[in-house]
Amino acid sequence: MAEKLTIMAMGAQGDGLASHDGQTVYVPGALPGETVRATLDDARAHDVEIVTPSAERVSPSCPHFGDCGGCSVQHWADPPYRAWKRQLVADALSRQGIETKVASLVPGTPRIRRRATFSVLRRPEGVRLGFQREGSHMIVDTTDCHVVDPVLNRARGALKALAKAVLPVMKAAAKPVSMTVTVTQTGLDVAVAGDFTLSEPGRQAAIGIALKANFARLTVRDEALAETRKPAVSFDGIAVGLPPGGFIQATARAESAMRDLVTGHMQGARSVADLFAGCGTFALPLARLARVHAVEGDRASLAALDAAWRAASGQKLRRVTTERRDLFVRPVTAKELDSFDGLVFDPPRAGAEAQAHQIAGSGVKRVAAISCNPATLARDLAILTGGGYRIVTVTPIDQFLWSPHVETVALLVR
16 A cells, blocks of 8 residues: 655665654655655555655656666755765764764766776676666666766677676576776776686687777686786876776776875875775875875785886885785784874775774874765774864765765864
8 A cells, every 4th residue: 555755854875764653764766855655665665656746856867767776866956965965974973973064075977987896697688787776686787877987888888798708698586797897098997706607718708809899908707818908097197007906986086086185184294104005096196295104905906006106206206115914904003103194094885993993092193084984984083083183174075976875085183
């Protein structure tokens, strides 16, 4: 039986929130202030019909919206959408007892995402390549994603041919394979990962497809099948050769905004520690200002960072040293950190709780914390403020347009 609901607010995952029989109900595709009619399955609404639309509702630009799980709020006007994303960060901080001003959201832009991970299935009727429908393995075969760089959309034919070559025909309930594609300065870097066996005919076919499509590199299940040129990116004008699966920020625009905030905060520092350094997104630009010690758990990423620093002899970079270290198992201790007067950390979504405790006990004067997860960032900032740090600024950045994900840079001083 359909129930009539009034949407009171927008939830953290982009669902409208309503109340029914004292229970919060999550209503996908609904906006605050709207009246809807929907069937209920516990706390989840289905078959949602908009009875009274919000004045803030806009027509989604993408024909796949509502089906594809990649975007959740493409139907919301920009001003309330941006305010909601900023509020996600403010609310996460408030839950940890942190009351501080959160800057306006640095806005995102359509069609600039340079890195995307597509889900792929090969079925008897053909290959499906796109993003999964929310809560299922069903892949929506997006023909023209409005978030990613057009180069990725134009590569769909070659990517599907590649999937057909390397993947066996899969059952309906099979878990999709992932295909991470990165737009680099030298071409597409394609990495296929998942639970399947690559046959020798498949290997040879894949190499042929990669060469014909002019991919810079093709890696299948950690095996580099073809590399006609090293996939390369630039971190503020410093060239870096990406290792297979190497992490870079999803958009160059967000990366630039983060880098400007971090380097601005580190002005005057003589030595900086960069924890979870990756391939050098922050470490290399910071070397223009100070000596940098980059700590990262991935060997290939550290090697790429070191090679980039050594090749940038004309950039007048200060010394960059590297250390391979699993910071979740063995965080850099407070005593070790006392030799630095600046510190940057950019952990995965899980945050850096153990490392934050060590930072809180150190004498480092300036800290820049970067995170794609407001909840774990807030937890880590609470540790730092409890240890004597003061938050200077918190800036949310819309790197993941029309999704509930938000990047944040927090700057602190002791």
